[in-house]
Amino acid sequence: MTELVFLQDMLILLALALANAWLFSRLKQSPIIGYLATGMLVGPYGFHLIKGLHEVEVLAEIGVILLLFTIGLEFPFARILRLRRLMLIGGTAQVALSIPLIWAACRFLGLSNGAAWALGMALALSSTAIVLKLLIEQGEMDTIHGRVSLAILLVQDLCVVFFLVLLPFLSEGAGQFSWLAIVNAIGLMGGLSLFVRYLLKPLLRGVLRTSSPELFRLTLLTLVLGTAWVTSLAGFSLALGAFLAGLFLAESDYSHQAMADILPFRDTFLAIFFVSMGMLVDVRMLAHSWHLVLGFLLVLSLLKIGTAGVAALFARCPLRVSLAAGLILFQVGEFSFVLLKQASSLGLVDPQPYQLALSVIAMSMVVTPLLVPRAPALAATIANLLGHKGGKMEAETLERTANLEGHVIIVGYGLSGRNVGGILHEMQIPHLFIELNSESVRNGRRDGEFIVYGDATAPPVLEELGIKRARALVLAVNDPGALSRAIRAGRELNPDLYILARTRYRAELDYLRDLGADEVIPDELEASLQLSSYLLRRFGIAEGRILQHLTQLRRAHYSQLRSPRQGASTEAPTLSVLEGGQVEYQAVPGDSPCLGRTLAEMAFRSRTGAMVLGVLRRERTLYNVSPDFQLEQGDTLILLGNDEEIQRVRQLLHGICSWEKTCE
Template sequence: MASASTHVSFLPPVLTFLSAAVIGVPIFRLIGQSAVLGYLVAGVVIGPFGFSLIAEPETAASVAELGVVLLLFIVGLELEISRLISMRRDIFGLGATQLLLCTIVLAGAGALFGLTPAASLVIGVALALSATAVALQLLEERGDLGTPYGGRAFAVLLFQDISVVAILALMPLLASTGSSGNDAWLGQALQSTATVGGALLAVVLVGRYGLNPFFSLLAASGAREVMTAAALLVVLGTAMLMEHVGLSMPMGAFLAGVLLAESNFRHQLEADIEPFRGMLLGLFFMSVGMSIDGGLLKSAWPALLGATAAAILIKVGLVASLFRLFGSPWLDAVRGAAILAPAGEFAFVLLPAGAELGLIDQPSTRFAVALAALTMLVGPVAAKALDGYLSRHRPEAAEHAPDQIESTEARVLVVGFGRFGQILTQVLLAEGISVTVIDKDVEQIRSASRFGFRIYYGDGTRLDVLRAAGVGRAELLCICVDDPQAALKIVDIVHEEFTAVRTYVRAYDRMHAVELMNRDVDYQLRETVESAIAFGRATLEGLGIPAEAAAATAQDVRKRDVARLVLQQAGALPEESRYMGGSPEIKPEPLTEPKRPSRALSTETRDIIGLERREAATRTLQPQDTPSDA
């Protein structure tokens, strides 16, 4: 059992981080800035340059890297392999050109200031890389990850993550001298390549053939917390494996996400991971803020601020030109370049590694690390300001640029794929409407695999699952679950969080329909009404009544039923006034006045009907009419 002193030493840093996030982020959001900037400034305040509330920032940084890992996993979940293949021109064309060109220009600038060729090259590469976490967070806040410029920015980030392993492998070659060193490096490189290839093949095979059965088995158990644990196990296990063979942990997590992108459990996994991702990513940004060298900033602030501005402007100019060359409009090119301007997380890996290999001296390393951190601090502000300026001066013709990436969003989100939902989706399927279906029954998911819909395992009564499934971007939500209380809960959540989404709901019975009407749903239908009326119409026809007359009678019953339901919802009928005041149910009443009273055909039936009539008579008595001796 942990001692009290252990708890005391553990809690203050946690409380410090939480307090900094709770105070800093809302302030920056209120003034219109990104949450990223709020985290970065909070890190500066609690770090060594501020109030020194955290004694060991390095420890926080090692834990915070998991935030980037989980972020890349969620991004991977949004990308099917087919979409990655369609992006190959941007990934290997634009991404490679950006990294090469920015490295050459930034390394040349370093050489002009007296750095050695090796130091210039390492610092140029470190600054040419972009901050994946910052860029994706900004794109997510804007909702632009699916836009053409957002897709190109992501392609560049993906190529940079892939290239890091090659850069780390080449740095020992750059530091080595003599042919023997080169031969040793070549053997190590070949061995490393074979190891990476084997690990990638193993991950792909397991992801392709093992993960879906694995999650199906866990889902059948009904233990939601086990699904969360399994999701973390897959993400962190793949990330650790990739790091062990030489790739980056974020790259491994991204690969795991891509392998699960077409899984039926995608939205549930995303909802389970999201809370961990958000907190750890915020911790990562704060750790970057804490890494800024306050002493160096005080002593060399003109040079640091000048270098920060120059690095951002150089990257914006170069990357915007490349975006334009690859087909983006100028406005989108500049927005994408601003997103990619801050130096990347891997700068904090490459620069210390270069110092250990003797490629960079310590003063230059300190300066470059501080420069990279400052670009991450200033970059979001510059991107926000530039985006605001471009929005005010955007031509009308560019207001709605054509989306070059195929949309994966569905027009209709259906919660519940039981007997009701299946028939509903048949109608949508016949019209070619894009549909996403959510159900927590594994068997229903399996039976839906032949419909061609996007269907995922998840609990539709959870806000995080609905959000992950894209309810905010759907035109219409159809709630087809067979649990009345669950349906009401979903309606309440959607009306509270997604006011623009229309709600069409399957009502279980008349009482449920009234409750739904009181919640102002856009449309509700009792599940048996239309089928029962159609059944009655067929019965009339079977008795020899002409089809037109049977149809007219059915339509008249339908109208009477709707009118009575509206009156019941308004509490305008005597028996319904008691219902609205708390009576447990609405009693069935005939829509047409009976021509004769009911007749009991047995003694037991007469007793039952007599009791019912006496109770009805008692209910209709007013309080002042009630006998005094009752």
């Protein structure tokens, strides 16, 4: 009967979790909120629908183990090095500022020293799961504030491991730990490293040779749970062992497959973990002391916004980006539940502050999906109210921009921006870059580019760049919020400015066009056209027909965005040239009877009807060839004509038709 009771508990738990997750997803909220709500309903402080609390906690512990393992997998040293500056400065500063301030506030409220430090470590963390999900959904993962937030979250996730190790030292039983335990921990890490390098990799290689996905997944689960068990025997947490297993496996060739196979298990057990955390929240205390919960939530949120913002400023980010990062990281994270539970089991935190902290964490997660999507716009508004100009221009930069006229301002020094700048350089058109990433600015200046550090959404910065005298503004950035604000600012400052913008999705075309963009190039559309062109070439479709169809599609998609002052579409001349014909490349055979003859001698145009646009010869393209042009071995003709005319050219070049009559 015990098994049936547990089965009934799990059925109730999973059914309600599914229903709440679906409901909150329909409301465009995170499913995590649904899981927390489920725990509050079924837990001992709610309707007490779950009897086997211990069994649920065991399953939740497995969820934490798998979460730490995947975080270790996501921490290859190459990724850490890419964000090393933001992590070392911004992430470290956020943690170093938050913990002492929360500790001081807890001590002011009369909590013990151990409880204050435990709460400081727990509440300093933010939610990696919720924030990254929201940033990815909004397409802001590659923005400046997205990278800053990611760097701080990575440092916080790394700190969780050290916090789990430090918590026992804050309890009264800390005397049982000694330097010998630390030596044992170092030996454990060394042993795990040797095991992964010399035993695990050959083992996984042999498992993969069996071509059995089930065997590989079973090996992974055994590795994760086994490593967690070994670290627990050494006196450390299960989660620490799982993190170490993922960290050491991240550098192997099997990390991506391991991540793909472990994710379904992790997400399932994590849902149970969040439900179990919701079960710990005393709903009666939350209802009775809601004003205290809201008050502490407001104070804690302001503190975390301030510390994350100051940390981003330490990393030399502009005020707008720093405020956006602070607003994104205001909440308390999922690992805070883990740390608080560990602190409670060690006797560090009394029941009343423990319950109050749990309620604050749950409420901060509920508010997060409401605030994060609005964070960039809210940060820009606050920065403008504070009189922020988006970056102070150097005297040399101001002197150079004062002499520019009819130039192009390129926002963003990524791949798209650099390509545009390279073409403008070849055409000798004056231009400059503006970029918020200080590392990109240094790289650009090292490459000899005229690049300015500043915020292109700030009108004073655009004025200093001479936007009123500029001819065009090119927006090659991935930040949707910054894109819209830059378009609006550029149009207000210079009504005659040509604004060319890049966006990810076609759905944003009308919105950006209404803001004042002249042309909007969606990555989504252009990528699909490129895929189509490669596929058609693979099927042997003539280059001219491919070009014609792609041009027609572009005209159909972009014609609705043309402003009245632009007049006809820029694709119209291309279509008129190709009307009824196609561009085709035709190599001259090595044994062709046409070699050594001129186009006039062959009466090429009158005999075939096709026009020679150019000739590819020895890696050079020769245009405007005259009737006296003589064909040589290795030439490739660039032809314009219909299918019949192209076929006549092939017959002529291969000697199928005679010289005395027109090719048929």
